[in-house]
Amino acid sequence: MLSRQSLGRGAQRVIKRQCCVQLGRRGLATPASGSFQYQTGEANGVKFASRDLPGPTATLALVSKTGTRFEPAPGLTEALEKFAFTATERRSTLRIVRESELLGGEISANHSRENLVLGAKFLRDDLPYYVELLAEVAYRTKYENYILNEEVIPTIQKAHKKFLANVSELAINSAHGVAFHRGLGVPLYPASSTPTSKYITLENVQNFANSAFSKPNFAIVANGADQSELSKWVGEFFSDIPASGKAIESQQQKYYGGEERIAHGSGSAMVIAFSGSSSPTGGFYKPEIQVLASILGGKSSIKWSSGFSVLGKQSASSPGLSVDTKSLIYSDAGLLATTLQGPAEYIAKAAVDVVSTLKSIAGGDLNTELFKKAKAHAKFQELEFGQNVKSGLELTGSGLIQGGKAYQIDETAKAIDAVTESQVKTAAKQLLESKASVSSVGDLHQLPFAEELGLTV
C-alpha cells in the first residue's frame, strides 16, 4: 500500500509539472528575455537590422542582393563569393584568417538564389573588428588576376564537380530552370559545361562587385548586437563608400513550368514542383502552401517513426527512398517541391503517390487530425527556421533590401495559425490546375514522364 506521504509527494510533483507545462506554453511572440524582433535602422545610407539576443556571442552578416538570380553572367555570384575574405588592400588573405582565429571568430561566405551572404560569428566584444572587416571585404578587396586564377577559379571548378555528382541538387536546379527559366531558374552552381571562363573575367567580377556593394543593394544584419552600437560602427566603417551605384533591378518572376529529363550514372532523383508561395516579406505569401508541404511531407521529424505526413507513411515500405516536400520561398515567387531520391523503381512508385495525394486533397479528402498536425509542424518549422540565426539573417537582409521590411517570424507564425482546411484544399486544386515543373535525373528508363503521372506540364 502506498503511504499517505508518498502519495502526497507524487501529487505535489504532478502539480508542479503541470505548472511547468503551463509556463512552457508561453506565447511564442513573447520570448523570456531579449528582443526577438529585429530593429531596423539606417546609418550613412546603409540599411541594417539588429536583434539584441542575450548571450556572449554575436552574428553579423552582410546580405547582398546578388544571388544567382541577379548575376549578369553565369558564375559571377560564385566568383564573388569565393573572392570574399581574400586579400584586401590592407590585409592579406592569411592575415584575415589568422586574425579571426585569434579572436575565436568564424567567417563564412555563401550564396543562395537571391542573396550573397558574407557572415561572421564572434564574441560580442569584437563587433567593431568584424564590422570593419566586412566593410573592408566589400570595398577594399583586391580583384587581381592571379587571385582569380590561383584561388577562385579552381574552387569554382571543384564546386561544379561536386554539383554534377549530386543528383538531387541537379534535379532541384533543373526544376527551378523549367519553372522560372531565367532569374530564379539560373542554377545555383553552373554546370561545368557552361563556358564560365568566358564570363568569369576580372572585369566582370569587379563590375558585379561594384554593384553588389553599393548602398541600395546590401544590408547589414546582426544578432546579439546592440542597436546603437551597431549603428555607430556601421556609420563609421561604411562611411567612405561610393554612394553611386544603381539598385539591381528585379522583375517580377514569372512561373512557366515544364519538364526536363537528365540521364545520370550515379543514382536517381526526381523533383515534382508547383508554383508556391513567396516569402512573407514578398507580395505573394500563401501560408497554406507551407501547411500543404507539411501534409505531403516525407521526412519524419520524430525518431523511429515514418512520421505523420502522407508521403512519409507511403514511402515507409520503400527502403532507400527519401522523400521530402519543401516550400521553397523566394522574395516574389516560390516553389512547392517534392524531392524523391533513391532507387529509380521506388521513385516511380512514389511519384504516382505524390500526385494521387494532391488529387485527393484537392477533392476534399483531408483528415482533420492530419491537418492539425501539419499546421503545428509547419508553424514549428517556420519558427525554428526564423530562430535559426543563419537563415534568419538572410531572410531579414533580403527583406530589408527589397522592401525595407525585416522578416518578423511571429507574424509569419500567426499567418500559419490562421490557415483553414478549405484554404489548403483550394490551394491543392489550384496547384493541379496550373502547370507543374517536373525534372528527373538518373535512370530515365524507369523514371516516369509527367504526362504518365497525370500532371500538365
Add this chain to the structure above:
Amino acid sequence: MSQPSLAKFVIKRPWLHNWLKPLSQWYADSAGYRKLGLRADDLIPEENETVLLAMKRLSPKEQYDRVFRMRRAFQCSIQHQLLPEAEQTKPEEDVPYLTPLIKQIEAEMAEREDLDNIVITKPKVAKS
C-alpha cells in the same frame, strides 16, 4: 628569389646615384645580355617555386614575350652571333617585370612565416 641589392641605399643619396649611374649602365651594357635581346629579369634563375609562381602571374603577353626573347637569345648563342643593333634591348626597355612579382610573393611567404611564429601577449591594460 630576389638578389641582395644596394639600389635603395644608392637612390636615397642623389650624389651617389649620379656618380654610380653611368657606371651601372656601362656594366649592364658590357654584361652582354642586352646584345642578345634579353632583359635583366630574364637572367633570374627560375628553378624554384617562387619564381615559377611569379612567372605564372605574368600576363599572357608578358609570358609570350619572355619565351620569345629567350628563344631568340638561344638561337643567337648557337650561331655565335649578336642581334642587329636595332633589335638589341635598349637601356630604357630593360625594366624589371618579374622582380616586383617575386618581391610580392616573398612578402607573402615572409608574412606566413611571421604569422606562424607569432607570439601572443594579452593586452595589459583592460579595455575601458
